Amino acid sequence: MKVAVVGGGIGGLTAALRLVEGGHEVHVLDAGARPGGVIGTSEVDGFRREHAANGFLTGAEDGAAALCAELGVGVVEAAPAAKTRWIYLRGRLHALPSGPGSFARTQLLSWRGKLRLLGEPLHRARDVASAGDESLWDFAVRRLGPEAAHALVAPMATGVFAADARELSLAAGFPKLAALDARGGLVRGMLAGMFGGGNRRARSRLATPAGGMIAMIDALAVRLGERVRRGVSVRHVVPEAGGVSIVGDDAARTRYDAAVLAVPGSAAARLLAGARPELARGVGDVYYAPVAIAFLGFRARDVSADLGGFGFLVAAGEAPRVLGCVFESTLWPERAPADHVLVRLIYGGARDPGAAALDDAALLAQAGADLAKVLGVRAAPVHASTVRWAHGIAQYPVGHAERVAGWEREAHAARLVLAGSAYHGVAVNDCIADARRVARQVAAWR
Numbered sequence: 001m002k003v004a005v006v007g008g009g010i011g012g013l014t015a016a017l018r019l020v021e022g023g024h025e026v027h028v029l030d031a032g033a034r035p036g037g038v039i040g041t042s043e044v045d046g047f048r049r050e051h052a053a054n055g056f057l058t059g060a061e062d063g064a065a066a067l068c069a070e071l072g073v074g075v076v077e078a079a080p081a082a083k084t085r086w087i088y089l090r091g092r093l094h095a096l097p098s099g100p101g102s103f104a105r106t107q108l109l110s111w112r113g114k115l116r117l118l119g120e121p122l123h124r125a126r127d128v129a130s131a132g133d134e135s136l137w138d139f140a141v142r143r144l145g146p147e148a149a150h151a152l153v154a155p156m157a158t159g160v161f162a163a164d165a166r167e168l169s170l171a172a173g174f175p176k177l178a179a180l181d182a183r184g185g186l187v188r189g190m191l192a193g194m195f196g197g198g199n200r201r202a203r204s205r206l207a208t209p210a211g212g213m214i215a216m217i218d219a220l221a222v223r224l225g226e227r228v229r230r231g232v233s234v235r236h237v238v239p240e241a242g243g244v245s246i247v248g249d250d251a252a253r254t255r256y257d258a259a260v261l262a263v264p265g266s267a268a269a270r271l272l273a274g275a276r277p278e279l280a281r282g283v284g285d286v287y288y289a290p291v292a293i294a295f296l297g298f299r300a301r302d303v304s305a306d307l308g309g310f311g312f313l314v315a316a317g318e319a320p321r322v323l324g325c326v327f328e329s330t331l332w333p334e335r336a337p338a339d340h341v342l343v344r345l346i347y348g349g350a351r352d353p354g355a356a357a358l359d360d361a362a363l364l365a366q367a368g369a370d371l372a373k374v375l376g377v378r379a380a381p382v383h384a385s386t387v388r389w390a391h392g393i394a395q396y397p398v399g400h401a402e403r404v405a406g407w408e409r410e411a412h413a414a415r416l417v418l419a420g421s422a423y424h425g426v427a428v429n430d431c432i433a434d435a436r437r438v439a440r441q442v443a444a445w446r
């Protein structure tokens with residue numbers, strides 16, 4: 001079959017790879033000057049900046065680690081310090097407990113909160129399949145108690161989705177938690193992950209391609225070769241009997257046997273508005289929380305604070321405006337020149353979209369103030385820069401999975417497949433794994 005893949009982010013490129021493997025003739029049409037979508041890596045003042053995803057967990061089945069191995073891209077594991085994660089709560093940092101001893105000692109939760117969390121097996125299990133979806137927040141309060149919801153679970157929603165846990169779908173955002181919940185083994189499962197139980201070898205590690213995330217994109221582009229067409233902005237997608245016409249910016253129509261729409265929901269809505277207005281309205285409703293990143297680089301000797309760990313997340317309602325901060329050069333020392341450190345502070349998200357709209361000077365001033373408050377860092381940075389995404393990370397509201405299933409039925413009837421981060425997971429691991437579903441769907445039309 002001749003298949004158009006509209007959108008050359010990680011979702012579109014991996015879908016194209018799987019389609020080529022399936023023997024199809026594939027064109028990837030991407031509006032950007034280079035493929036990769038939001039993923040990008042740049043070197044400024046000797047600091048390596050990741051523009052979106054900065055790494056991935058290696059344990060995911062069919063995820064980025066497997067793709068890198070397949071493409072011959074070397075990966076670098078994060079320093080062991082990555083295991084330590086911090087949460088800013090009640091005006092100070094607390095290490096996320098990593099064992100029974102630190103759980104007993106942590107001040108993230110009161111004794112009452114700890115007992116409530118450990119009493120989880122006594123609380124009602126709930127199966128999304130029969131009882132319907134709920135928010136991550138409602139789920140956490142029901143199973144773990146309000147303290148754990150605020151101190152542990154809501155920051156996780158910020159860390160992964162830059163989301164507000166009260167709005168985020170459990171079923172679509174955290175399907176593994178939903179499955180554990182249905183089986184009633186939530187605390188057992190969480191403790192196994194948190195305290196290092198289970199099969200140690202199978203445990204995930206944080207890693208990134210040597211050369212940065214862009215190395216994985218570049219290798220995909222090389223593998224796909226001339227099938228990837230840059231600077232091609234698709235204007236309309238028009239389903240027709242037994243196929244799909246793609247209309248480009250120059251109004252030229254090209255007929256394909258099927259098309260994969262691997263663009264953000266708002267872009268898919270524009271492509272479909274003429275031919276499939278109802279589907280267009282649906283996918284156009286997927287909200288992307290805006291995100292702004294502030295990168296600050298310092299001389300190591302000017303920073304007396306302990307940057308040991310992955311970084312910190314800030315619980316809702318605390319004074320710092322930053323959602324979270326990643327200690328980039330602790331994880332991967334090559335991200336800063338020798339004797340320097342680099343941190344990446346994330347602003348905006350569904351919790352505080354206004355912060356992503358601050359101008360550069362205001363954002364960098366806020367980043368400096370937040371670092372001073374949380375870590376006591378008051379030195380002048382030797383590097384300060386920003387990367388912004390007005391449409392940053394797709395948000396999955398309660399009921400998302402069900403709505404996606406409806407859109408997919410409508411798309412299927414029009415020989416279209418919806419792909420990318422708007423539907424089945426925002427993490428790069430999810431977008432990569434989802435490419436096999438896309439290829440299966442296309443193969444079904446053969």
Ligand SMILES: Cc1cc2nc3c(=O)[nH]c(=O)nc-3n(C[C@H](O)[C@H](O)[C@H](O)COP(=O)(O)OP(=O)(O)OC[C@H]3O[C@@H](n4cnc5c(N)ncnc54)[C@H](O)[C@@H]3O)c2cc1C
Nearest residue numbers: 007009010011031032037038052053054234420421427428
């Ligand atoms: C700040 C930030 C931090 C993140 N951190 C992490 C992380 O640490 N770990 C993790 O796993 N994930 C992270 N993510 C999420 C992850 O990077 C994204 O979800 C994923 O890369 C999105 O890929 P995609 O292919 O769905 O879409 P995109 O990357 O948005 O690609 C869509 C493509 O469609 C193209 N396009 C749009 N309209 C048209 C058109 N009309 N015609 C042709 N082409 C078009 C665009 O040019 C673009 O290339 C982060 C995201 C952000 C923004």
